[in-house]
Amino acid sequence: MQYWLMKSEPDEASIDHLASATGQILPWTGVRNYQARNFMRDAMTIGDLAFFYHSGCKEPGIAGICEVCSEPYPDDTQFDAESPYFDPKSSREAPRWLLRDVRFVSRTAYLTLTELRSHPELATMRLLARGNRLSITPVTADEWAFISRLLAEKA
DNA sequence: GCCAACGTTGGC
């Protein structure tokens, strides 16, 4: 059992999209970075929890919690020439990009990036590391517990 | 296998 933080642009897929999806499940589509793919393919386990983080928006921050709910499988968008995530170098025989489904767990109080940065306890969080661009990052049990406490206080 | 050029991410 591990913890994660998964970034999504709310225009594309927000916590509200996840909450209103069929079965409250969405495929974590569009990851085109090998490290993030490897996390999904190799490191995640069904039942892992993740903070659902809104990025690329006015106020980036944690908006909710979701749960890994499938084994890894090929991301269909890599085969779709119409998709912005199309990868001409991938094939159905040897798919490059694997994803997992995530299930809605809860909305949380909105915890902004600025606030996350303000807590020295979180200074070593992968998300906050200088130059970090990874869309999926591991969260330690301590970080998870600390942030959960912050969220509970704000609720 | 190096590395310059290019593309992307994502906060500001």
Next chain:
DNA sequence: GCCAACGTTGGC
């Protein structure tokens, strides 16, 4: 819209 930081590509 800018740009710093990073990842990927491809020529050599």
